[in-house]
Amino acid sequence: MQVETDIMQVRVEEIREISPDVYILSYNRPFQFVPGQVVGLTLDPEEAPRLYSIASGNREDRIQILFNIVPEGSLTKKLIKLKDGDTLYSTKPFGSFYGKSRPGYFIASGTGLAPYLSMIESGLGKNKVLIHGGRTLKSFYLQDELKKMMGENYIRCCSQEKGDGVFEGRLTKYLRQQNELPADHDYYLCGSSEMVSEARDILIDKGVPFNNIIAEIYF
Numbered sequence: 001m002q003v004e005t006d007i008m009q010v011r012v013e014e015i016r017e018i019s020p021d022v023y024i025l026s027y028n029r030p031f032q033f034v035p036g037q038v039v040g041l042t043l044d045p046e047e048a049p050r051l052y053s054i055a056s057g058n059r060e061d062r063i064q065i066l067f068n069i070v071p072e073g074s075l076t077k078k079l080i081k082l083k084d085g086d087t088l089y090s091t092k093p094f095g096s097f098y099g100k101s102r103p104g105y106f107i108a109s110g111t112g113l114a115p116y117l118s119m120i121e122s123g124l125g126k127n128k129v130l131i132h133g134g135r136t137l138k139s140f141y142l143q144d145e146l147k148k149m150m151g152e153n154y155i156r157c158c159s160q161e162k163g164d165g166v167f168e169g170r171l172t173k174y175l176r177q178q179n180e181l182p183a184d185h186d187y188y189l190c191g192s193s194e195m196v197s198e199a200r201d202i203l204i205d206k207g208v209p210f211n212n213i214i215a216e217i218y219f
């Protein structure tokens, strides 16, 4: 990925906790972007930005970022202290994890959901199945909105708790159990490197062509 280094000052419009340790940060939108792209964010232009997928649609007037606190991390615990009107530094959008109009599967662990939120809000969700994996039932923070937008094509996989309508187990277990994964669909993978590599291997084993697998790893 060619990392964008050009950085600009933006204005925080809202920071909201949507589940324990998971937040949505909004700031004014000074650029166009393609759903699936990322930005680099920092509070100090001298420090290396951390990368975040844009989670809002490309017709909205705000940029939204979905992130979780990394306890030992540097930026995330500072981001949650921001207040409306504060200054933040953002790069221009970059990356090539683009949503396409072909049918496909949006597969995410944790906050890897973010680029798909942008793609769905931008009108690319109609012929997609969204598979979201999380440890607890609280991981499905945006489930009410997603159920409305995706209906039956929204699958929640929970590894540590049981819930109504929720698949019991990791999303990789869910993928392993699928007998028909169409070879002519696109398979988007986004989240931890463990999930992305395991899911990729399962898809290839099941006959999905390598070229139809598009991945974004959060590290």
Ligand SMILES: Cc1cc2nc3c(=O)[nH]c(=O)nc-3n(C[C@H](O)[C@H](O)[C@H](O)COP(=O)(O)OP(=O)(O)OC[C@H]3O[C@@H](n4cnc5c(N)ncnc54)[C@H](O)[C@@H]3O)c2cc1C
Residues within 6 Å of the ligand: 038, 050, 051, 052, 053, 054, 066, 067, 068, 069, 070, 072, 073, 074, 075, 076, 077, 111, 112, 114, 216, 217, 218, 219
């Ligand atoms: C393409 C891409 C997109 C991403 N999109 C998102 C997103 O949409 N939402 C999201 O929540 N996250 C996303 N991430 C992850 C995000 O960029 C950050 O890594 C994350 O938010 C943690 O940032 P931090 O500054 O709080 O932690 P960091 O300071 O980066 O620390 C992260 C981890 O590294 C360890 N660490 C830090 N410094 C050292 C060191 N010197 N030696 C050893 N270990 C160290 C820390 O203990 C911690 O466990 C994305 C990553 C990539 C690459």
